[in-house]
Every structure is written in structure tokens, then in C-alpha cells.
Amino acid sequence: MMSAEESARIHAGGPQIEGKFWLIANPCCGDEDGMTSATGSNRSMGLVVWLTGLSASGKSTLANALAAVLRAEGQTVVVLDGDLLRAGLCRDLGFSESDRMENVRRAGAVAALLAQSGVICIAALISPFASSRDAVRKQVPAGRFLEVFVDAPLELCEKRDPKGLYARARRGEIPTFTGVSSPYEPPAAAECVVRTGEIPIQEATDLILARIRAKG
Numbered sequence: 001m002m003s004a005e006e007s008a009r010i011h012a013g014g015p016q017i018e019g020k021f022w023l024i025a026n027p028c029c030g031d032e033d034g035m036t037s038a039t040g041s042n043r044s045m046g047l048v049v050w051l052t053g054l055s056a057s058g059k060s061t062l063a064n065a066l067a068a069v070l071r072a073e074g075q076t077v078v079v080l081d082g083d084l085l086r087a088g089l090c091r092d093l094g095f096s097e098s099d100r101m102e103n104v105r106r107a108g109a110v111a112a113l114l115a116q117s118g119v120i121c122i123a124a125l126i127s128p129f130a131s132s133r134d135a136v137r138k139q140v141p142a143g144r145f146l147e148v149f150v151d152a153p154l155e156l157c158e159k160r161d162p163k164g165l166y167a168r169a170r171r172g173e174i175p176t177f178t179g180v181s182s183p184y185e186p187p188a189a190a191e192c193v194v195r196t197g198e199i200p201i202q203e204a205t206d207l208i209l210a211r212i213r214a215k216g
């Protein structure tokens with residue numbers, strides 16, 4: 001059993017709601033950015049790095065490459081990958097416009113909570129609708145949301161087609177497939193654009209890392 005002393009030490013500095021310790025820092029109680037790590041320190045402010053782009057544009061590869069570098073530097077990083085979320089948290093959702101919006105809303109809510117607790121959250125979702133991405137941005141304190149447009153032409157993504165989904169979509173076997181039978185709205189003002197058809201993944205990773213580092 002935890003001693004009273006140990007309990008007091010762990011709970012010190014954190015807000016309490018109805019006797020329960022609030023593990024996630026309250027944005028209203030943080031620094032002027034609204035961001036405070038779970039330890040109450042603002043040394044490690046969280047960040048949401050939101051990778052958007054067509055299927056097979058390179059989002060997951062980039063997310064994992066970024067995470068590897070940042071973790072090697074001692075940062076706490078969580079990757080939220082669309083394909084993986086859809087196997088769990090979002091498994092009840094399909095690919096209609098409203099389901100995609102709900103998918104992005106859930107991922108965004110998790111990302112915002114993680115960032116509030118000091119984590120660098122890298123989300124890799126097609127997130128085809130600008131309004132959904134903007135809604136996530138609004139949940140994150142100013143300057144702590146980095147939208148990255150993983151910009152690869154449809155023809156290239158279709159040529160890559162690692163899961164054979166584009167071919168199936170063209171045969172009419174998958175309805176509402178992004179880029180084929182469902183729209184993708186490119187960001188108008190992303191903080192970073194990486195053209196994965198023109199530069200190697202390493203270079204794209206470095207470009208995004210530079211933007212992350214510029215955030216401090």
C-alpha cells in the first residue's frame with residue numbers, strides 16, 4: 001500500500017477534481033501557452049504533428065521515422081496511425097464523410113490530450129476534409145499544432161498501391177476511396193509541405209524535424 005508521504009508527493013502540484021487526481025494537465029491552469037506537462041513543468045511542452053495526405057503518400061513511414069529520431073533524443077512520442085486506430089478506437093467507423101469526420105475528431109481529441117500532457121503526438125491520417133483538420137487545430141493551443149501536408153500525386157500513390165486498394169477501388173470494389181471516388185482537400189496553409197514523390201523520405205523527415213525543432 002502507498003504511504004501517505006508517497007501519495008502526497010505524487011499528488012503534489014496537480015489539480016484535483018472531486019478527490020480524483022487529474023492526470024492530464026488542465027489547459028486552463030498551465031502556462032500562457034496553455035501547455036503544461038503532467039509533472040507541472042513547462043520544460044517539455046507537447047505538440048501535435050498532423051500528417052495529412054492520400055493513402056500511400058508516405059504518412060506512416062514519415063511518422064515512424066520522425067518518432068524514431070525524437071525518441072532517440074529522449075522525447076516522449078506517440079504515433080496515432082489511421083490504419084491502427086481503425087483496428088481499435090475507431091473500428092466502428094467506415095469511410096463515409098461523416099465517419100471520416102468522426103474518425104478525425106476522435107484522433108484529434110486523443111492527440112490534444114497527449115499534447116497537453118507534454119507528449120509529442122504524431123498523427124498520420126488521410127484526414128481529407130479541411131474543416132476536420134481545422135477543428136483539431138482549434139483544440140490545441142496556438143503554435144502547438146503542426147500541419148504537415150504529405151504531398152504525393154495521386155498517380156504516384158496509385159502506382160505504389162502497397163495494399164492493392166487503389167486497384168480494387170478502380171474496379172469498383174471499394175466505394176468512396178480517397179482520390180478515386182471520395183475527395184481530398186489539400187491544406188491551404190500547412191506549416192510544412194513534403195513532396196514525397198520528389199525527395200527521399202530521409203530528406204522529408206529532416207524537413208519536418210526542422211519545423212518541430214523550430215517550435216522548441
Ligand code: ADX
Nearest residue numbers: 055082083095100103125126127128176177178
Ligand atoms: S480517414 O479518411 O478517415 O482519415 P484513415 O487515415 O483513418 O482515413 O484510414 C485510411 C486507410 O484506410 C488507408 O490508408 C487505407 O489503408 C484504408 N482504407 C480502406 N478503405 C478506404 C477508403 N475507402 N478510402 C481511403 N482509405 C481506405
